[in-house]
Amino acid sequence: MYLAGLPDTATEWGWMLGALALYVVVGFALEYRARRRRGSARPAKEALRDLDDREWPQSPQQYLTSRMVLLGGMLAMVPVALVTSxxxxxxALVVVGAAAVAVWAYYDHRTEKRSSADRS
Incomplete structure (x- = not known):
């Protein structure tokens, strides 16, 4: 069965799942750092809980910007792929891809809505 946009081979699935895993790891690290700076007693546990407890959806403007950051990262990989072998x-693609995913996760982390309890 062929679905447009989905990977065809196990290698392609691995790269896609690796990018998503990297997004989760970077998101966790950013949330952990924020919790630690706020003086949390258990920053790792709270950061892990917050990965699943985000307020979605983003505003339409933030969602569009998030996807444009992701698209920009993918487009940045094209020249790297063209000039290297x-x-x-x-x-080079792993490095550029990892940087793109890190920037994407950082943008989402900075723009996520926080509950009033977290702001105190």
């Missing part, structure tokens, strides 16, 4: 290409 072999092992250098793979390493």
């Amino acid at each position: 072999g092992t250098v290409r793979q390493v």
Whole structure:
């Protein structure tokens, strides 16, 4: 069965799931850092809970900007793929892709709505 936009091979699925896992890890690290700076007694546990307890959906403008950040990261990978080859290409794409996912997670972290209890 073919679905447009979904990976066809196990390798492609691995790359997609790796990018999503990286997004979760970066999101957790940013939330952990924020909790620790606020003086939380258990920042890791609270950060893990907050990964699942986000207020969605984002406003339409923030959602669009988030997706444009993601698209910009993907577009940044095109010139890297065009000008490199072999092992250098793979390493460069992983580095650029990881940076793009980190920027995307950082933007979502900075723009997420916080409950009034978290702001005190």
